[in-house]
Amino acid sequence: MAHSHESNTKRIWQVFGLLSIITIVEVAFGIVKPAFLHDSHLFQMNLLNWLFIILTIVKAYYIMWAFMHLEGEKASLRWSIVAPLVFLIIYLVFILLIEGNYIFDVFRDSHYKWIF
Numbered sequence: 001m002a003h004s005h006e007s008n009t010k011r012i013w014q015v016f017g018l019l020s021i022i023t024i025v026e027v028a029f030g031i032v033k034p035a036f037l038h039d040s041h042l043f044q045m046n047l048l049n050w051l052f053i054i055l056t057i058v059k060a061y062y063i064m065w066a067f068m069h070l071e072g073e074k075a076s077l078r079w080s081i082v083a084p085l086v087f088l089i090i091y092l093v094f095i096l097l098i099e100g101n102y103i104f105d106v107f108r109d110s111h112y113k114w115i116f
Contacts, residue, residue: 015066019059026055044101053093060089 029037029048037048061082065071070078106112 011066015062018062022055022059022062026052045097057086057089061086 029051033048037051038046040047042050064082064085068081070081
């Protein structure tokens, strides 16, 4: 019984370590804002923002993988849970980017003034 407790404790620290490293990388990039990522664009958004989106999706997937105990399940069950969530997250990011770009263009090119 003690062996199971040790392995669970070790697993929790591994998950904590990996999620902490990803978060530290995100915070460091947010503070430093390297010019090669901030000034390069892909699909009208800089690479730094794409990096944040990708790292956030990786963290969300790993949280599901570790804390929902998906690592021990069959692949079909894992994909039935993960695929819709990944699709919806990507769809949400797409809609937010399209709508945000539209609102930015409206305020930039029209007679409406920025009030916020």
